[in-house]
Amino acid sequence: QAFLLIPKDSDFTIKNIPFGVASKPNGNPFPATIIGDSVINLAKLEELGYFNGPLFSTLGSKVFDSGNLNKFVSLSRPYWKEVRSQIQSLFQCGSQLENNQEALAQIITPVQDIQNHLPITIGEYTDFYSSKNHAFNMGSIIRGPDNAMQPNWYYLPVGYHGRRSSIVIDGTDIRRPWGQVKAPTAEKPSFTKCKRLDYELEIGAVIGGAPNNLGEPIKVNQAEDRVFGFVILNDWSARDVQVWEYVPLGPFGAKNFASTISPWIVSIEALEPFRIQLPEQDPEPFIYLKEKNHTSFDIRLEVLIGTEKSPELEHFTTSNFKYMYWSVNQQIAHHSITGCNIQPGDLFGSGTISGTTKDGRGCLMEYTWNGKEPLVLKSGEQRLFLEDGDVLEMRGYAGEGENRVGFGRCKGKILPALDEAYFQS
Amino acid sequence: QAFLLIPKDSDFTIKNIPFGVASKPNGNPFPATIIGDSVINLAKLEELGYFNGPLFSTLGSKVFDSGNLNKFVSLSRPYWKEVRSQIQSLFQCGSQLENNQEALAQIITPVQDIQNHLPITIGEYTDFYSSKNHAFNMGSIIRGPDNAMQPNWYYLPVGYHGRRSSIVIDGTDIRRPWGQVKAPTAEKPSFTKCKRLDYELEIGAVIGGAPNNLGEPIKVNQAEDRVFGFVILNDWSARDVQVWEYVPLGPFGAKNFASTISPWIVSIEALEPFRIQLPEQDPEPFIYLKEKNHTSFDIRLEVLIGTEKSPELEHFTTSNFKYMYWSVNQQIAHHSITGCNIQPGDLFGSGTISGTTKDGRGCLMEYTWNGKEPLVLKSGEQRLFLEDGDVLEMRGYAGEGENRVGFGRCKGKILPALDEAYFQS
Numbered sequence A, B: 001q002a003f004l005l006i007p008k009d010s011d012f013t014i015k016n017i018p019f020g021v022a023s024k025p026n027g028n029p030f031p032a033t034i035i036g037d038s039v040i041n042l043a044k045l046e047e048l049g050y051f052n053g054p055l056f057s058t059l060g061s062k063v064f065d066s067g068n069l070n071k072f073v074s075l076s077r078p079y080w081k082e083v084r085s086q087i088q089s090l091f092q093c094g095s096q097l098e099n100n101q102e103a104l105a106q107i108i109t110p111v112q113d114i115q116n117h118l119p120i121t122i123g124e125y126t127d128f129y130s131s132k133n134h135a136f137n138m139g140s141i142i143r144g145p146d147n148a149m150q151p152n153w154y155y156l157p158v159g160y161h162g163r164r165s166s167i168v169i170d171g172t173d174i175r176r177p178w179g180q181v182k183a184p185t186a187e188k189p190s191f192t193k194c195k196r197l198d199y200e201l202e203i204g205a206v207i208g209g210a211p212n213n214l215g216e217p218i219k220v221n222q223a224e225d226r227v228f229g230f231v232i233l234n235d236w237s238a239r240d241v242q243v244w245e246y247v248p249l250g251p252f253g254a255k256n257f258a259s260t261i262s263p264w265i266v267s268i269e270a271l272e273p274f275r276i277q278l279p280e281q282d283p284e285p286f287i288y289l290k291e292k293n294h295t296s297f298d299i300r301l302e303v304l305i306g307t308e309k310s311p312e313l314e315h316f317t318t319s320n321f322k323y324m325y326w327s328v329n330q331q332i333a334h335h336s337i338t339g340c341n342i343q344p345g346d347l348f349g350s351g352t353i354s355g356t357t358k359d360g361r362g363c364l365m366e367y368t369w370n371g372k373e374p375l376v377l378k379s380g381e382q383r384l385f386l387e388d389g390d391v392l393e394m395r396g397y398a399g400e401g402e403n404r405v406g407f408g409r410c411k412g413k414i415l416p417a418l419d420e421a422y423f424q425s
Ligand SMILES: [Ca+2]
Pocket: A127, A128, A200, A202, A235, A349, A351, A352
């Protein structure tokens, strides 16, 4: 029981203790956690000597004294656990801190007074394609249901290196891109504003821990040591650009214009009660992908949309992190199998996560079956792809009530594309 | 005329002044340049007040006081030019510095006493595919000469996001990777040591200058403001891994295990005398790719190989940076066209650069026509792909004698793959 007020249905119960970076108006960003609606300054807690556990006591220098979580993330699970349980104790009813009003005033800021920032300086970003429902739907759209799955898909977690510079935090507006497109019926490509702007519902794994040496793959059964925690990830996608550019080297401008993450990194420790077994894989994975325990987490994922005409957010998609074929541990093992060194601060996207039903499809291309079956909103408005002024929000949480462990939101609004004149000057 | 000794055929005449990072044994890395065989400590020059030009004088803080060139690279061309011409004046015969033995002793170290390091902390790495000869040869091998070129190739500079964590400096050993492969005739893939290990001869463009805002593409005719300079790049490739993994999201583990760059970044200023016009493009590029001046540089590129049996390096391939279809400026404009923010410290690979003849082919897959026509060495040894113990070296230079502007070398030795037991523990 926390002594801080935790509103009903808060994502941020004392069972959560996610990690982020926040700032007050005109203030410097600081590492933080959140309980209920109270943002807790971890730099202050550290400065005041509250992180005095056996591991942190032996560290020669401060961990939370900069505007990102990279130093913390570069430690290891025992350190992460120690900080988490110390925070839980500190904010428990009856703790010493509860009656130390002076300390509390320095440490706590109401959430409405802070702004979030990217929690880490991201090293590199890789996006996978690991939900079977999604891969099957996309393949069916492109090649028909009989050839939906590419032959390599069941053997390895397919992925591509993405762009980290354009990863932005929840709430950042997204400008509709320009790009080259070519309709299947057109003779030639054209240069145009994107007409098939889409989102992708994903979970991002924040990589932590000491890097593996170049040339030394990470073993799949040790890979979870490298997972600091998770965020929600919206991999915005320009479908018309993608289909023209992606042969033979993969998606590029269709993906690199923006990806949005939710502000608070939820730890594996917080999600542990929601761990679920994944179905056995067939064919059996190669030795480097063979897990002793093939799992994911039961995290409910939702997508909501608001339009200029009907700004109230309307929930239209529900999916779940349990719909993964390849686990995060397998993604890590595969990413390093040829020897790639995986660094703390890297971000791995799960790939779009789709459920088994239509309202579980994790992007509009799937939901509208490539722009054929419109999403019909309560207002009567229809969407095949995103339009200017649309607001797209993703949410995710596990558990209920006092046990709820949530991610907050991952939201972005579509701005109109640049005017054509931009390219003529 | 420099007062430092410049050996015949040195890459590092006073016309060059490339930028790198060096260290003495047990010393900290420092920003440096090189003239002849003398490595010049730029941190010391700055500390001693030698960078006193109109632009540098107004900077409030030091530029060369860390172990990389990122601060310098983040400035802009006028600053880069000022430093370059100040260095050229300082080391000209008759300069004040020539007789200041005390200063010279602090500033200069013989090249044999230093070690090079990555010149910048690389932000992100993108690799293009912009040599028509290479694309045509690769396409012919895979799809036959009639379908060699993909339809998008003539419309946009095809590229993919690569991995920067595994970019290493000249001289770093490269471990043969393990990975999944599937021969065309095999029913199923297998997990094995790479049997088709290859290099790719490329030029890397080091991006500098202020980043563009997210959502605001860089105009092609302003793109060169963002090019700090060039290095030689070896994009090591596991061909058997690549062909199995790359559908539909592009190359991944086949490329991310290592890429090697040469240590010294050669500036546009140094290469200016070697600028050459590129042939007119057909079809005419879209407006965002249409350059007033479509150019590259006449840089001779060489590939040499040594084996365990015959370690003396043998030159077998000659290509040239002039064999580019898409220019670096077009690559930059295209990379940002959907809105991607390009950061100082990013590295853009040209893609394998192949000439028009067999001995101009920039990788073994091309040279041996997919492992069919062996490379025969003077010793009688044959190579289809790289073998353990092979040393592969790339060199590049423009001009001759006193006007030579060279890149030094980009070298790596193949180590045997990990033992199978690694994956069983
Ligand atoms: Ca994605």
